[in-house]
Amino acid sequence: MSLGIRPPGFEARFCEACGGRLQRRSVLGHARLICPHCGYVMYQNLRVGASVLVDMGQDAVLLTRRSINPGFGHWVLPGGYAERGETVADAARRETREETGLSVALEGVLDVYAYRPSAVAVVVYLARPAGGTLLSESDECFEIRAFVESDIPWDQIAFGSTRDALRAYFARRVAP
Secondary structure: OOOOOOOOOOOOOEOOOOOOEOEEEEEOOEEEEEOOOOOOEEOOOOEEEEEEEEEEEOOEEEEEEEOOOOOOOOEEOOEEEOOOOOOHHHHHHHHHHHHHOEEEEEEEEEEEEEOOOOOEEEEEEEEEEEEEOOOOOEOOEEEEEEEEHHHOOHHHEOOHHHHHHHHHHHHHHHOO
């Protein structure tokens, strides 16, 4: 999930339509970036990411240790950005296959996570392996492992969405 990421607080300076310098003005009661030359309003929308919490059986879940930024060297759920022309669910399956070698059967959405000031909303799907061969590493991952809750390296989790999804998942499993 590193391509195209802008640092927190990044703000565009030039109009996508005409190249003019943007100004911050009130539009419909919200401060927006607008172009005084052509009137284009540049909405700063969230990007959509898809992550997959893969239940590997025996109370274990799959995590990957990233070999790219952001989160280099830390553990995350398999995932990445949804691309134009694919559904978020398709992105979740594609990213899991690319990063882990597994095809997965999605079993629903665990939750959607978005945090200020991040420009990303992450849809976390629940899934089970449905084919493929689990890799030990991949282009984006130093390591790919299944963890039971007690063995998860909580202090080495890269993103809040991974941490919160894991906590929610394990809390649901023990709830009556």
